[in-house]
Amino acid sequence: MIGIDWGTSSLRAYRLAADGAVREKRDGADGILTVAEGGFPAVLHRVVGDWLAAGERQVLLCGMVGSRQGWVEAPYLPCPAGPAEIAAQLTRVPFAGADIRLVPGLVTRDAGGVPDVMRGEETKLIGLLAAGVEGQVCLPGTHSKWVRLEAGRITGFGTHMTGEVRAVLLGHSILGRLVQPGESAAAFARGVVRSGQAGGLLHHAFGTRGLGLLGELAESETASYLSGLLIGHEIRAAHRPGEAVHLAAAETLAAPYATALRLLGVAVQEHDPDIVVRGLVEIGRHWA
Amino acid sequence: MIGIDWGTSSLRAYRLAADGAVREKRDGADGILTVAEGGFPAVLHRVVGDWLAAGERQVLLCGMVGSRQGWVEAPYLPCPAGPAEIAAQLTRVPFAGADIRLVPGLVTRDAGGVPDVMRGEETKLIGLLAAGVEGQVCLPGTHSKWVRLEAGRITGFGTHMTGEVRAVLLGHSILGRLVQPGESAAAFARGVVRSGQAGGLLHHAFGTRGLGLLGELAESETASYLSGLLIGHEIRAAHRPGEAVHLAAAETLAAPYATALRLLGVAVQEHDPDIVVRGLVEIGRHWA
Numbered sequence: 356m357i358g359i360d361w362g363t364s365s366l367r368a369y370r371l372a373a374d375g376a377v378r379e380k381r382d383g384a385d386g387i388l389t390v391a392e393g394g395f396p397a398v399l400h401r402v403v404g405d406w407l408a409a410g411e412r413q414v415l416l417c418g419m420v421g422s423r424q425g426w427v428e429a430p431y432l433p434c435p436a437g438p439a440e441i442a443a444q445l446t447r448v449p450f451a452g453a454d455i456r457l458v459p460g461l462v463t464r465d466a467g468g469v470p471d472v473m474r475g476e477e478t479k480l481i482g483l484l485a486a487g488v489e490g491q492v493c494l495p496g497t498h499s500k501w502v503r504l505e506a507g508r509i510t511g512f513g514t515h516m517t518g519e520v521r522a523v524l525l526g527h528s529i530l531g532r533l534v535q536p537g538e539s540a541a542a543f544a545r546g547v548v549r550s551g552q553a554g555g556l557l558h559h560a561f562g563t564r565g566l567g568l569l570g571e572l573a574e575s576e577t578a579s580y581l582s583g584l585l586i587g588h589e590i591r592a593a594h595r596p597g598e599a600v601h602l603a604a605a606e607t608l609a610a611p612y613a614t615a616l617r618l619l620g621v622a623v624q625e626h627d628p629d630i631v632v633r634g635l636v637e638i639g640r641h642w643a
Numbered sequence: 644m645i646g647i648d649w650g651t652s653s654l655r656a657y658r659l660a661a662d663g664a665v666r667e668k669r670d671g672a673d674g675i676l677t678v679a680e681g682g683f684p685a686v687l688h689r690v691v692g693d694w695l696a697a698g699e700r701q702v703l704l705c706g707m708v709g710s711r712q713g714w715v716e717a718p719y720l721p722c723p724a725g726p727a728e729i730a731a732q733l734t735r736v737p738f739a740g741a742d743i744r745l746v747p748g749l750v751t752r753d754a755g756g757v758p759d760v761m762r763g764e765e766t767k768l769i770g771l772l773a774a775g776v777e778g779q780v781c782l783p784g785t786h787s788k789w790v791r792l793e794a795g796r797i798t799g800f801g802t803h804m805t806g807e808v809r810a811v812l813l814g815h816s817i818l819g820r821l822v823q824p825g826e827s828a829a830a831f832a833r834g835v836v837r838s839g840q841a842g843g844l845l846h847h848a849f850g851t852r853g854l855g856l857l858g859e860l861a862e863s864e865t866a867s868y869l870s871g872l873l874i875g876h877e878i879r880a881a882h883r884p885g886e887a888v889h890l891a892a893a894e895t896l897a898a899p900y901a902t903a904l905r906l907l908g909v910a911v912q913e914h915d916p917d918i919v920v921r922g923l924v925e926i927g928r929h930w931a
Contacts (some may be wrong), residue, residue, distance in 0.1 A: 462853075465840075465846075467841070469837065469847075470856075471849070471850065471853045472857075514846065514853075515849065516816070516817075517845050519816050519817065520808075520812075520816070520848070523811040523815045524808075524811065528807050528808070552753075553753070553754055554753055554754075554755070555803070555844075555877070555880025555881070556843075556844050556876070557877050558881070559757075560808070561786060561804040562757040562759065564760075565757060565759045565760055566757060566758060568758075569750070569760075588843060588844070588845060589843070591843070592842055592843025592844075592845065593843070593846070
């Protein structure tokens with residue numbers, strides 16, 4: 356089987372053995388935003404055409420390739436969902452010479468009845484389930500996901516747009532004016548502590564400027580302080596007290612979350628960020 | 644006396660009688676961002692040169708004209724401060740033929756020790772104090788101010804960057820993609836209610852997208868929903884329970900705040916948004 360994690364800005368293809376071992380792996384920059392309308396079959400041929408020619412007949416795709424802006428739209432599957440439910444709801448992609456299917460995204464509702472969605476993360480989560488993970492999971496990112504894994508299924512999740520809010524505040528708001536490049540562990544920790552004080556995020560964010568104007572936060576510390584502030588607010592809103600958190604992300608993203616969680620006294624278990632391949636294998640196992 | 648509220652994007656000049664009555668009023672688009680370095684005297688001559696020629700000798704300026712980007716920087720005065728303290732700390736501007744002085748901005752610290760600043764609003768607040776207002780005041784805006792007025796002085800305040808966060812989310816984040824022009828009182832109210840649910844602002848903001856993707860919020864309702872959500876978060880964090888709120892802002896800003904406050908069961912008293920002139924008169928009275 357071939358498994359492909361096909362996202363907005365990049366693509367990662369795996370040629371998998373029958374036992375799930377990775378025979379070969381390829382990275383590409385052909386994220387869906389770079390693919391012209393109708394161009395998906397040609398990109399697939401370019402990236403894994405030789406594997407197809409060598410006899411691979413099953414291709415499993417996950418990620419934004421299944422969104423409205425992707426190849427074919429794969430509907431969102433409601434939670435709770437495990438590998439069996441997901442494998443039963445794959446969306447078939449018309450393609451000559453191979454059986455190509457898309458992993459569905461997931462939809463859930465929080466206690467307030469408001470819907471939330473994910474696409475791509477579900478496959479990582481199936482990988483974590485296959486690795487025996489249960490409980491509370493955080494997948495940090497532009498849109499961080501906080502997820503519950505229970506009894507072999509994804510039972511619910513919530514998205515926090517922390518990374519994107521940080522980017523737009525630094526790039527487009529008054530807070531970006533007092534910023535110079537730099538990283539500061541101390542400023543990050545100050546931001547995490549600040550997130551627990553009274554006043555709310557909209558006030559705390561402006562405080563970044565007050566500190567800068569009065570010379571109490573260096574311009575090279577501002578980005579770190581704001582990260583700590585936003586990640587602190589995210590954790591305080593999302594974390595279920597008393598539970599450990601399973602983290603899976605690339606090191607640059609996982610590190611600040613692990614630091615903030617530990618500052619707040621939360622036990623952290625970090626996992627291989629490349630867990631998506633295990634999810635593709637697991638879903639493929641139920642499909643096969 | 645001449646009083647001028649000279650802000651970032653506009654200017655309003657008042658020619659005042661000895662009893663504080665407005666003899667004449669002029670609006671200009673010469674906000675400080677439009678004034679080249681060294682250009683402030685020429686703009687002043689163009690806007691009120693005839694009043695100076697007619698014998699006015701005192702000019703009181705408030706607003707961003709006293710910031711680092713303005714004519715001369717006027718230091719921040721610490722709270723608590725009333726008209727007497729402010730009038731005693733005016734910053735003199737070198738100018739031939741008139742005595743020009745700048746109203747200082749104010750600085751305070753919240754319970755967490757983080758500094759907060761205002762510049763321009765202090766003059767409106769002195770106007771409100773002169774009108775007999777005491778208690779909790781909200782001045783909505785790009786950077787909303789929540790202020791305490793006690794015993795004739797401004798005793799503390801907190802800034803919430805609600806308006807700017809709304810603008811950058813709509814203009815530069817993924818939330819702006821599902822937006823069409825439109826206003827909806829019902830969607831605004833939904834946002835206010837949502838702000839009281841679990842999950843935090845970073846999660847609630849992303850929920851705007853979930854609702855849009857699933858067809859549960861029309862594109863023409865999204866901006867109103869987001870306004871209700873952000874203003875709701877601001878009020879819940881800033882409002883001291885049980886107290887009425889004094890609101891002073893132009894109608895387009897005051898109306899959503901009044902609506903949200905009333906939805907949350909808070910008594911609202913609205914005030915003339917042009918209260919700044921009363922503050923200039925009051926500070927001028929202590930100066931004279």
